[in-house]
Amino acid sequence: MTAKTWLIRTLLASCLVATSSAGAQSRITFSPTRQHPSDLEVGGDLLHVPPGQTRFITYEDLLTLPQDTYRVTDDANCTPPATLSGISLEKLPALLNAAPTAHMVTALCDDNYKANYPAAYFKNHHPILVLRINGQPPDKWPLAEGNASMGPYMISHPTFKAAYKILAHTDEPQIPWGVIRIDFRNEPTVYTPITPTSTDPAIHQGFAIAQQNCFRCHNQGTEGGTKSHMTFTTIGRIASTNPTLFDRYILNPTAINPRSQMAASPTYDAPTLAALRAYFTTFAEAPK
């Protein structure tokens, strides 16, 4: 392609009009490169953007989108309670030109932790992409653990009421901070690599728990978080060859590895650990 058509295409791709579901239009620039550390990277299935590419949106442009404000009293990242304003995460796919089949949102943090927002989470908890805390922008937000900044973005909720309990795992708030990238995805595509083919009820319980818990940091193929870089297949080998280590690590990882970055699940009882072992073992046994 000529230099001129390349320039025109680049300009077209970088300046699209985002239309809110309310019909109001706001001009959002979808830049092909990061201009500022606070830009939000967006990826996944985006209309007008070639597969595999991402775009960058400024904090100021996000502020032009419709926002909701809540007094949030039950977010562990906000103590004391705070007034949070932000964009409804379930409205974000339409606001930012996601493909019609890409309703699911995943939120990537700067440490490769990835929070997942499937349809059921939207329905139960109505998460928000936070832009202001007590009216302030991210550089004035309270600091998180280790004096880390909670920006550039964090995700919270108006209020959280656990929607389910599976064995000893209770539905958990998905409230990451340090969010740098949002992807719009097709939900079945994201979960296919970790969905069991077996109909065994324990395996399905293990799957449902791992889907909300382990998948944030552990990946299978290109799906899931890569905070750990240990895949479901590798975890499966540990579950089948060293069940004692598997159980102890889940209950209290720092007891085995003092520098562990893994979230502990100290409330998991014997049937819960057994369900997780049964589920993960299916990956170790799967034909290559």
Ligand code: HEC
């Ligand atoms: C917050 C991120 C996070 C979550 C959630 C998480 N893990 Fe991990 N996991 C890690 C990291 C990082 C490691 C690498 C070593 C470390 O830091 O503990 C790891 C290591 C492991 C190991 C290896 C232990 C060894 O001997 O090397 C196992 C097994 C494991 N995880 C299983 C699980 C299971 C099962 C779940 C869900 C119940 C889970 N993890 C949830 C981050 C996580």
